[in-house]
Amino acid sequence: MISPELLRPYPFFASLTDEQIKAIAKIADEKSFPKDSILFKENTSANELMLMLEGAVSLFYSSGGANSSLCTIAPGAIFGVSSLISPYKYTASARATMPVKVVNIDGAALRMMTEADQKLSIVLMRNVAAAVIARH
Numbered sequence: 001m002i003s004p005e006l007l008r009p010y011p012f013f014a015s016l017t018d019e020q021i022k023a024i025a026k027i028a029d030e031k032s033f034p035k036d037s038i039l040f041k042e043n044t045s046a047n048e049l050m051l052m053l054e055g056a057v058s059l060f061y062s063s064g065g066a067n068s069s070l071c072t073i074a075p076g077a078i079f080g081v082s083s084l085i086s087p088y089k090y091t092a093s094a095r096a097t098m099p100v101k102v103v104n105i106d107g108a109a110l111r112m113m114t115e116a117d118q119k120l121s122i123v124l125m126r127n128v129a130a131a132v133i134a135r136h
């Protein structure tokens with residue numbers, strides 16, 4: 001569990017209600033990874049939605065060789081978005097290009113919340129779309 005205050009400043013959570021942010025904070029944890037860690041692998045179960053707090057992560061296709069980098073995830077960005085999109089498998093791998101600190105949100109618990117709260121589901125999907133469009 002983390003403090004809801006940690007999530008509140010980030011645009012991804014800005015349009016959520018206090019109750020929704022508190023509920024998400026209950027299913028979230030902070031985690032650190034050293035440089036070169038693999039945070040998740042392509043084609044594995046998408047168990048976590050992540051918010052980048054510090055550092056940088058490269059998203060890449062495991063099968064694509066040296067030029068397979070898709071984008072860099074910087075502080076404030078969300079990644080692991082397949083945790084909210086069926087069939088809940090990561091479509092790319094994530095490698096820390098420097099030491100990173102993230103918020104890990106339990107994907108299964110978040111999906112259960114969206115099933116019970118259709119408004120939350122709509123807002124999250126809208127915010128996921130905006131986050132992916134903003135990548136470069």
Ligand code: SIN
Nearest residue numbers: 079080081082090091
């Ligand atoms: C994925 O979730 O499928 C890969 C990482 C991302 O695009 O956020």
